[in-house]
Each structure stands twice: as C-alpha cells, then as structure tokens.
Amino acid sequence: MDRQRSSPVGRPRGFDAGAALEKAMRVFWEHGYEGASLTDLTQAMGINRTSMYAAFGNKEELFRKVLNHYTEGPASYGAEALAEPTALGVATVYINGTLRSATMPDYPAGCLGLQASLVSGEDARVIRDLLAAWRDENRTLLIDRFRQAAAAGDLPPATDPELLARYVMTVSNGIAVQAAGGATRADLQPIVDAALRNWPPV
Amino acid sequence: MDRQRSSPVGRPRGFDAGAALEKAMRVFWEHGYEGASLTDLTQAMGINRTSMYAAFGNKEELFRKVLNHYTEGPASYGAEALAEPTALGVATVYINGTLRSATMPDYPAGCLGLQASLVSGEDARVIRDLLAAWRDENRTLLIDRFRQAAAAGDLPPATDPELLARYVMTVSNGIAVQAAGGATRADLQPIVDAALRNWPPV
DNA sequence: CCAGTTGTGTACCGATCGATCCGGAAGTGC
DNA sequence: GCACTTCCGGATCGATCGGTACACAACTGG
Numbered sequence: 001m002d003r004q005r006s007s008p009v010g011r012p013r014g015f016d017a018g019a020a021l022e023k024a025m026r027v028f029w030e031h032g033y034e035g036a037s038l039t040d041l042t043q044a045m046g047i048n049r050t051s052m053y054a055a056f057g058n059k060e061e062l063f064r065k066v067l068n069h070y071t072e073g074p075a076s077y078g079a080e081a082l083a084e085p086t087a088l089g090v091a092t093v094y095i096n097g098t099l100r101s102a103t104m105p106d107y108p109a110g111c112l113g114l115q116a117s118l119v120s121g122e123d124a125r126v127i128r129d130l131l132a133a134w135r136d137e138n139r140t141l142l143i144d145r146f147r148q149a150a151a152a153g154d155l156p157p158a159t160d161p162e163l164l165a166r167y168v169m170t171v172s173n174g175i176a177v178q179a180a181g182g183a184t185r186a187d188l189q190p191i192v193d194a195a196l197r198n199w200p201p202v
Numbered sequence: 203m204d205r206q207r208s209s210p211v212g213r214p215r216g217f218d219a220g221a222a223l224e225k226a227m228r229v230f231w232e233h234g235y236e237g238a239s240l241t242d243l244t245q246a247m248g249i250n251r252t253s254m255y256a257a258f259g260n261k262e263e264l265f266r267k268v269l270n271h272y273t274e275g276p277a278s279y280g281a282e283a284l285a286e287p288t289a290l291g292v293a294t295v296y297i298n299g300t301l302r303s304a305t306m307p308d309y310p311a312g313c314l315g316l317q318a319s320l321v322s323g324e325d326a327r328v329i330r331d332l333l334a335a336w337r338d339e340n341r342t343l344l345i346d347r348f349r350q351a352a353a354a355g356d357l358p359p360a361t362d363p364e365l366l367a368r369y370v371m372t373v374s375n376g377i378a379v380q381a382a383g384g385a386t387r388a389d390l391q392p393i394v395d396a397a398l399r400n401w402p403p404v
Numbered sequence: 405c406c407a408g409t410t411g412t413g414t415a416c417c418g419a420t421c422g423a424t425c426c427g428g429a430a431g432t433g434c
Numbered sequence: 435g436c437a438c439t440t441c442c443g444g445a446t447c448g449a450t451c452g453g454t455a456c457a458c459a460a461c462t463g464g
Contacts, residue, residue, distance in 0.1 A: 007461085010409040011409080011412075011459065012460070012461060013412095031321055031322060032320075034236045035322040035323030037451070038452060050413075050454085051411070051412060053453075054411065054412090059453090119232060119312070120233060120237040121233050132384065163392050163393070163396075166390070169380065170390070171376055173376040177316060177320065178371065181337060181338070183368070191369050191404065194369060195397075195403075197403070201397075202393065210432085212431060213431050213442080214430070215441065216442070240423080250443055251424095252423095252444090256441070261423090408461105409460100410459100411459080411460075412457105412459070414456095416455075416456100418452100419451080419453105421451075424447070426445085427442105427444095428441105429441080429443095430440085434436090
C-alpha cells in the first residue's frame with residue numbers, strides 16, 4: 001500500500017467537489033434529468049465539462065451521486081422517521097419531513113426523487129427505474145417498520161402494514177407534487193395534519 | 203362564404219386525425235413532453251413529420267391539442283365530479299376518477315396532466331406552466347363547488363373550501379404518482395377509501 | 405530543473421433534436 | 435387533359451445533445 005503522502009501528486013483540483021455536487025443536485029431537482037443539459041449542469045457547478053467528467057463521471061453517474069447526496073441531505077427525514085418509537089411518530093416525521101424538504105426556501109420546490117424522472121424517453125429509462133426503485137425502497141422500509149410496530153402492539157391487530165405504508169407514501173407524494181406546483185408550506189400543513197388525523201387511517 | 207362543396211379540393215388525407223391524436227396522447231402520457239421526440243410521435247401516429255406539422259402544428263401545438271383530448275377523455279371525471287349533488291360526492295367521483303384513469307388497462311399509468319412536465323428544462327417551461335395552470339384550474343373549480351356546497355349547508359360551517367379542494371387535489375396527485383410508479387387499482391382503492399373516510403377531512 | 409501526474413480549457417466529434425424544403429402523388433373542377 | 439390544391443415522403447437544415455481529444459497548467463518528488 002502506498003506510503004501516506006504529505007499531499008497528492010498532480011495538479012490540485014480547482015473547485016470544491018461537495019459544493020459542485022450540491023449545485024448539480026439543485027439543477028436536477030428543478031429541471032429534471034432530461035431537462036438538465038450538460039451546459040446547465042457545468043455552468044451551475046462552476047466547472048467545465050472535462051472537470052465534471054473527471055470528478056463525477058458521465059451524466060448518469062453524476063445523477064447517481066446527486067441522488068445519494070439528496071438522500072443524505074434534504075431526504076434524510078426518511079431514515080429519521082424510521083427511528084421514531086411509534087408508528088404514528090414514523091408517519092408524522094416522514095410526511096412532515098416531505099413537507100419541509102419540498103418547501104425549503106432557497107431550494108427548488110418538490111421532491112427530486114419523484115420529479116427528476118417520473119416519466120421519460122427511452123434514453124432516460126435507467127434513471128426513471130432508478131428513482132422508482134428509490135421510492136419503492138422507502139415504501140419497503142416503511143412496511144418493515146410498521147410490521148414491527150404491529151408486532152409490538154403499537155397498531156390495531158387488523159391494520160395492514162403494507163396498506164399503511166402505501167397510504168403514507170401516497171400522501172407524501174401528493175404533498176410533493178402540490179409543492180412542485182407552487183403550494184406553500186402554510187398551504188399544505190393543514191393537509192398533512194388532516195391526513196394524520198384518525199390514526200391509523202387504513 | 204364558400205359554396206358547400208361535394209368534397210374538398212386537393213389530395214385527401216391518408217390518416218384518421220382523431221386516431222393519430224389518440225396515439226400522440228399516449229406517447230406524451232408515457233414519456234413526458236421532453237422525453238417524447240418527433241420520431242417517437244410520428245412513428246406512433248403512423249404518419250410522417252410533414253403530415254404531423256400540417257395537421258397538428260408544431261410539437262407544442264400538438265401537445266395543446268393532446269391535453270384537450272385528454273381533458274375530454276381520460277380526465278373527463280373532473281367535469282363529472284362537479285356535477286355531483288354533494289361535496290362528498292364531488293370528492294368521491296373526483297378521486298375515484300383519478301384512480302380509474304391512472305390505472306386503465308391498455309393505457310399508460312398515471313396522469314398526463316401531472317407527469318408530462320412536472321419539471322422541465324427552459325425550452326419546455328411553457329408546457330410546464332400550461333400543465334400547472336391546467337391542474338390549478340381543476341383546484342379552482344373544486345373550490346368554487348365546495349363554496350357552493352358550504353352555502354347550501356352541505357358542509358359544516360367551519361369547513362374551508364380552499365383547504366378541502368387542496369386536500370382532494372393532494373390525494374388525487376398522490377394516487378396518480380403511485381400509479382405511475384406501478385401501483386395497481388387494487389393497491390390504491392383502499393387508500394382512496396381511507397382518504398374519503400371521516401368526511402370532511404379538514 | 406525535469407519527468408511524471410492530475411486537472412483545466414477549448415475545440416471538436418457523431419448523433420439527434422425540432423423544423424423546413426421540395427418533388428411527386430392524389431385529388432377536384434373546368 | 436391540364437391547372438390548381440392539398441397531402442405525403444424523404445432529404446436536409448441549423449442548433450444542441452452527451453461525450454472525447456489534446457494542448458497547456460499546476461502541482462510533487464527526485
């Protein structure tokens with residue numbers, strides 16, 4: 001294994017990769033995968049295209065990195081929700097997390113994981129499938145968590161964890177679409193509250 | 203004004219414009235505005251591009267005609283819902299209409315008015331705005347109808363018609379996104395039923 | 405100082421985009 | 435039969451797409 005160098009060999013990178021990835025995330029979030037061109041991306045990132053290719057790979061590879069960044073940043077409420085001690089707490093944190101993330105000031109509206117490629121041309125099918133799998137993984141994690149809640153007696157015996165997870169995802173998706181369409185956090189908070197009233201809903 | 207001719211002058215059109223528009227609608231519904239190329243469209247419509255330009259106009263004009271066709275066909279439940287005698291009836295027909303339309307066999311899944319351009323690049327911004335306005339008009343019509351229901355005593359006095367309309371649109375959008383992601387009508391029917399339980403929800 | 409390594413900047417690539425051009429086809433009316 | 439009109443088919447257009455090539459820059463280590 002290489003001896004630890006005092007600093008790496010070669011020309012030092014002239015940009016902050018983290019900051020560039022953050023900028024790329026916002027472009028994909030606002031314009032979608034197909035609507036974001038390499039020119040849009042590199043201008044927002046403040047680097048040129050050979051630097052983008054060297055640091056992040058091609059457009060698809062960049063998008064995958066952006067999705068990870070989004071999952072750990074704006075969409076981290078997903079993991080936080082699962083850690084809640086009750087099923088109602090899980091749903092509350094999840095849906096309120098969607099609302100907060102979808103309506104942050106200085107960020108694009110909506111949810112990148114939903115809107116970057118809900119539908120697509122053939123060329124972007126791999127991205128559309130990636131995002132469908134990302135959303136479905138969220139639903140699977142919710143199902144598992146609600147099963148655990150049911151086993152712990154935290155849900156009525158007749159409650160179907162799959163239906164409950166589907167309900168939470170449906171409301172969450174609806175909230176994200178409304179936000180993308182211009183609805184504010186204030187517009188949507190009462191909708192979130194209503195959706196969580198009468199727990200469990202299914 | 204021209205005398206009524208026994209038949210029009212010039213070479214007769216070699217395709218059914220209505221059938222071609224129906225084919226174009228499915229392409230935009232499945233692939234989105236940006237994801238649908240002229241090649242995709244003309245191949246599905248069974249005509250060549252000069253025929254498409256002659257009969258329907260450019261890509262944007264074709265899309266506008268497709269949206270009208272969609273509104274009067276698969277999305278006609280919007281107008282049908284407004285004609286229901288009660289607020290609950292309106293919401294029930296509206297959301298179940300979304301579910302039915304978003305999960306029809308032999309049709310793309312989801313809602314064209316939501317997914318064809320929820321986000322976009324700059325070139326398609328006029329289409330994104332067109333669809334946002336189309337959805338917002340639906341919400342406005344629901345608000346007006348719920349105001350009417352409140353005035354008629356069909357809703358509790360404290361009910362906010364705007365919130366109620368927002369709730370119906372949110373659930374409807376969530377249902378459409380779930381369907382686009384692969385959920386079936388059977389998966390989603392209980393979610394629709396749950397969303398309509400405990401009326402009015404806000 | 406120079407070789408080697410890594411990064412940057414600009415030009416350029418083939419492919420595809422939306423849109424138009426133009427010759428020929430299929431009709432009507434005189 | 436021919437002029438005129440409308441439609442079809444294929445070629446072509448300029449612009450932009452995602453991606454690569456190559457010369458030069460900025461560093462390290464010997």
